[in-house]
Amino acid sequence: MKVIELNRSVTDSNDRDAEALRRELKEKGVLLINLMSSPGSGKTTLLSRTIQDLSTEIRIAVMEADIESAVDAERIEAMGAAAIQIHTGGMCHMDAGMTRKGLEEMGEERAELVFLENVGNLICPAEYDTGAAKDVMILSVPEGDDKPLKYPLMFAKSDVLVITKTDTAPYFNFDFEACKKRVQRLNPRIRIFEVSARTGEGMQAWEEWLKEELAAWKNR
Amino acid sequence: MKVIELNRSVTDSNDRDAEALRRELKEKGVLLINLMSSPGSGKTTLLSRTIQDLSTEIRIAVMEADIESAVDAERIEAMGAAAIQIHTGGMCHMDAGMTRKGLEEMGEERAELVFLENVGNLICPAEYDTGAAKDVMILSVPEGDDKPLKYPLMFAKSDVLVITKTDTAPYFNFDFEACKKRVQRLNPRIRIFEVSARTGEGMQAWEEWLKEELAAWKNR
16 A cells, blocks of 8 residues: 655646646556545545446556545555545645646556546635646535535535435435535536445446546547 | 624634633623534524524524625524624634624624624634634534544634534445544543434533533533
8 A cells, every 4th residue: 555645736827737747648648637635525435436347348447536544545556446545734725736746756658547536625626737647536425415505615616526326315304306406596507427336326327428538548 | 684794803812802801791791602514514404403493592692604695694584583694705714803804893782792703724724713702613513523634723722522414424425433532532521412393312412512601601
């Protein structure tokens, strides 16, 4: 288990670094997906299930970014995927320089699909382009359907929203239609998936989307 | 409904500002509680229930800090307590200067117990003393028992941990004992309450603690 200690990148030109990283990954045919959410929204569980379902077809690797601990990377490794743990030195988000360093340490050539599990936070990660091909945010049913009203930037800048823990909906007053309308008002082009990684419901549509994105990324 | 737009305080000496604010609030007999948690952990629901139970005995006011929206302050006002909404101008936490400004706008003399509902975030709010008498963090059962491993500073600096949504425990693999051990390793003196604001279970112990703190704050 590799643990990397990272601090704020030396460069201030994050957007330029992110663009350069994205271009390089395109040339290498590596699809980088930036996963963002609140703490405890089920990012790691979604990833575990996705790896379990897709790892015979696709070489997948995961970079886990956290303030501390390596519990997520250990869970991912237990699923048989390549995983590294990045420690952000107290920082609440990943930027492009940190992402590049993580990819280098990991050896991104080992994978064609790389997930960056960003620090659990709905605010700061939305402000930094990591160089990922796609930004995916996760909202879990227990967090509530009002989150688009309170953290609009995250919803506005994500390419995809995955609503997780849908099997717990009977326990919470989560209004899927109201939530989706709030999200689409901020971001009319966003793709929305509803999944339960526990029961498997909805996983197929999400995984089909990943496969299509990977094929398109390699071909265009 | 008052909505306040705040930006970063002009002063860099947050710790000194926080101490000064705490001293002033002590002289006025106003107990300020800083509530911190992830988005969607149930802060507002806990507050609504607390207000419902205590507002005949104690004059309570609430400052809701969010990036955007006023949904929380509206919910609190509907419970009959004084509430103001603070917008943090994109900032992921409240500092002492922002808290002072919020109190001034609200007119803190209207209340003896003031809750500051900080921005939903387990990272940045832990780094800024707001001037509150007590820091209370909330962890909801659906977030998982591993959060102390991943966000240690928040757990280490809080005076109280309230574990919420305990009625949903049958739905999630939340190990209360493991969680509490992880928290106490970081912070041996922390007080821990387990509550369900929905069923009311555990609310009484939390409310007794608030009453004791208020009495002590006024007398010592």
